[in-house]
Amino acid sequence: MAQATRRERPRSDTEREIRETARNLLVRHGREAVTLRAIARELGITAPALYRYYNSREDLLRQLCDDICLDVSGHLSADLAGIPEGDTTAQVFAVCRGFRRWALAHPHEFALVFASPEGSKAPPAGEAGECGPGPAHDQFGRVFLMVAGRVLITHEVRPPRPVAIPRALVADLEAFRDALLASLAEHGIEVPPERLGLDTVYFMLQFWVRLYGHVALEVFGRFPIAVSDPEPMFESMLTDLATQVGLQVP
Amino acid sequence: MAQATRRERPRSDTEREIRETARNLLVRHGREAVTLRAIARELGITAPALYRYYNSREDLLRQLCDDICLDVSGHLSADLAGIPEGDTTAQVFAVCRGFRRWALAHPHEFALVFASPEGSKAPPAGEAGECGPGPAHDQFGRVFLMVAGRVLITHEVRPPRPVAIPRALVADLEAFRDALLASLAEHGIEVPPERLGLDTVYFMLQFWVRLYGHVALEVFGRFPIAVSDPEPMFESMLTDLATQVGLQVP
DNA sequence: TAGCCATGGTGAACGGTGTTCACAACTTTC
DNA sequence: GAAAGTTGTGAACACCGTTCACCATGGCTA
Numbered sequence: 001m002a003q004a005t006r007r008e009r010p011r012s013d014t015e016r017e018i019r020e021t022a023r024n025l026l027v028r029h030g031r032e033a034v035t036l037r038a039i040a041r042e043l044g045i046t047a048p049a050l051y052r053y054y055n056s057r058e059d060l061l062r063q064l065c066d067d068i069c070l071d072v073s074g075h076l077s078a079d080l081a082g083i084p085e086g087d088t089t090a091q092v093f094a095v096c097r098g099f100r101r102w103a104l105a106h107p108h109e110f111a112l113v114f115a116s117p118e119g120s121k122a123p124p125a126g127e128a129g130e131c132g133p134g135p136a137h138d139q140f141g142r143v144f145l146m147v148a149g150r151v152l153i154t155h156e157v158r159p160p161r162p163v164a165i166p167r168a169l170v171a172d173l174e175a176f177r178d179a180l181l182a183s184l185a186e187h188g189i190e191v192p193p194e195r196l197g198l199d200t201v202y203f204m205l206q207f208w209v210r211l212y213g214h215v216a217l218e219v220f221g222r223f224p225i226a227v228s229d230p231e232p233m234f235e236s237m238l239t240d241l242a243t244q245v246g247l248q249v250p
Numbered sequence: 251m252a253q254a255t256r257r258e259r260p261r262s263d264t265e266r267e268i269r270e271t272a273r274n275l276l277v278r279h280g281r282e283a284v285t286l287r288a289i290a291r292e293l294g295i296t297a298p299a300l301y302r303y304y305n306s307r308e309d310l311l312r313q314l315c316d317d318i319c320l321d322v323s324g325h326l327s328a329d330l331a332g333i334p335e336g337d338t339t340a341q342v343f344a345v346c347r348g349f350r351r352w353a354l355a356h357p358h359e360f361a362l363v364f365a366s367p368e369g370s371k372a373p374p375a376g377e378a379g380e381c382g383p384g385p386a387h388d389q390f391g392r393v394f395l396m397v398a399g400r401v402l403i404t405h406e407v408r409p410p411r412p413v414a415i416p417r418a419l420v421a422d423l424e425a426f427r428d429a430l431l432a433s434l435a436e437h438g439i440e441v442p443p444e445r446l447g448l449d450t451v452y453f454m455l456q457f458w459v460r461l462y463g464h465v466a467l468e469v470f471g472r473f474p475i476a477v478s479d480p481e482p483m484f485e486s487m488l489t490d491l492a493t494q495v496g497l498q499v500p
Numbered sequence: 501t502a503g504c505c506a507t508g509g510t511g512a513a514c515g516g517t518g519t520t521c522a523c524a525a526c527t528t529t530c
Numbered sequence: 531g532a533a534a535g536t537t538g539t540g541a542a543c544a545c546c547g548t549t550c551a552c553c554a555t556g557g558c559t560a
Contacts, residue, residue: 286548
């Protein structure tokens with residue numbers, strides 16, 4: 001009965017249901033609990049049926065990563081929607097706070113997407129390995145860093161206190177800047193290239209390092225001291241970063 | 251034969267062999283591969299025998315964390331031994347570089363100890379959960395942060411540019427400072443408490459955030475841009491941190 | 501010295517897992 | 531209506547953690 005019903009629905013529906021169930025298991029019981037048989041059980045199906053949709057459990061987990069990236073980027077966009085267009089400072093804060101809040105609320109998803117060793121084994125043939133910087137991860141990175149980038153650019157941004165840019169990084173930074181500008185242009189945001197200096201791009205990288213560092217440490221409980229309430233520390237970091245970049249923080 | 255031989259050796263020997271084998275599996279094939287049966291196989295033993303030494307696989311993994319912490323702290327101490335007593339800057343650099351190098355060389359161990367969700371399930375009875383801040387993790391944190399702390403103190407340290415310390419953090423920071431001073435005194439390093447201001451302690455926390463952030467991002471390949479060689483970036487961060495704290499970097 | 505008993509091993513067994521395969525049922529296409 | 535393709539099933543294999551009854555060994559005490 002349910003089987004007949006399922007077969008009538010389009011393939012993409014079942015595909016979505018599978019990933020939803022997997023997400024649920026991941027969120028509630030961690031990576032080890034997202035098991036083919038558990039998913040199948042939940043869907044009233046047998047485990048081998050899942051192989052009609054995914055090549056293996058690893059493959060499914062990889063696609064889960066994509067879903068998660070899309071999801072978190074959606075969350076951030078939603079948070080951003082509530083901020084007035086002009087208030088760039090609030091936008092930066094909203095995105096960063098949103099990321100932290102999401103990570104704390106979904107530690108297992110965070111661990112899977114942002115804190116798993118890169119698939120050391122090369123995937124079969126040119127496929128994206130594990131869930132590293134692939135299309136969807138880019139999607140997230142884009143929504144995240146592009147938002148930050150747009151914010152940093154539309155605002156009169158003054159580069160932070162001078163830091164020598166390592167020479168070996170210049171090429172990477174230039175590539176990143178170009179990609180960023182292209183991505184912004186793609187979204188209708190025209191930016192004169194001279195507004196986005198390499199030092200600003202470099203600062204964004206360091207911004208990400210600190211943001212990620214704090215969030216990961218908090219999610220994993222790996223601060224070297226018992227921090228009874230990490231939120232003020234996070235806020236302090238945000239204002240520090242914001243003032244460094246020349247944003248006026250209330 | 252081998253069995254009779256094993257029985258004659260003291261219990262601690264077998265215990266050590268088990269963890270060595272487990273470490274090997276972890277390092278070479280990741281967490282999922284450290285399996286009771288695989289360990290037993292390697293030791294010429296059956297899996298149930300392992301239960302004479304550990305209550306469960308999770309228990310074994312927890313103790314593995316302790317071993318790893320001790321190991322990395324040993325590595326750092328060794329690195330430190332090669333630095334002249336007075337050259338505090340070199341000492342800071344050595345510890346940080348050593349940590350990065352170890353993490354890059356042992357990504358799976360790094361992920362297990364420093365990037366695993368805290369055991370959300372309370373361990374049976376007052377036991378240390380997962381491998382979070384427990385005795386051994388403290389051991390690592392001590393060797394690490396204490397080394398950094400000693401270095402920062404023996405040197406004439408001037409607090410970095412003023413940052414408002416969140417009021418909610420003051421109590422935590424004071425507790426940490428006291429613990430740090432006690433730990434230093436325990437190792438024969440007498441330090442006048444007024445030399446270690448709360449702002450310095452706070453800076454050490456932020457130091458750790460950035461160090462951890464960079465290392466984790468590099469280990470997991472989660473930089474938002476393709477960084478062809480992250481080492482100069484790491485070095486740049488180190489010199490930035492060092493100069494901020496008033497160390498003279500060559 | 502004889503017996504006891506804690507220690508540390510064994511093999512069998514249970515339920516769970518990923519994965520493969522032959523096969524069946526249903527849908528679509530020719 | 532037959533052929534082909536799609537999507538499910540159930541059995542099976544190998545592996546996993548874990549429990550259990552059982553057995554050998556060695557050191558202790560009566």
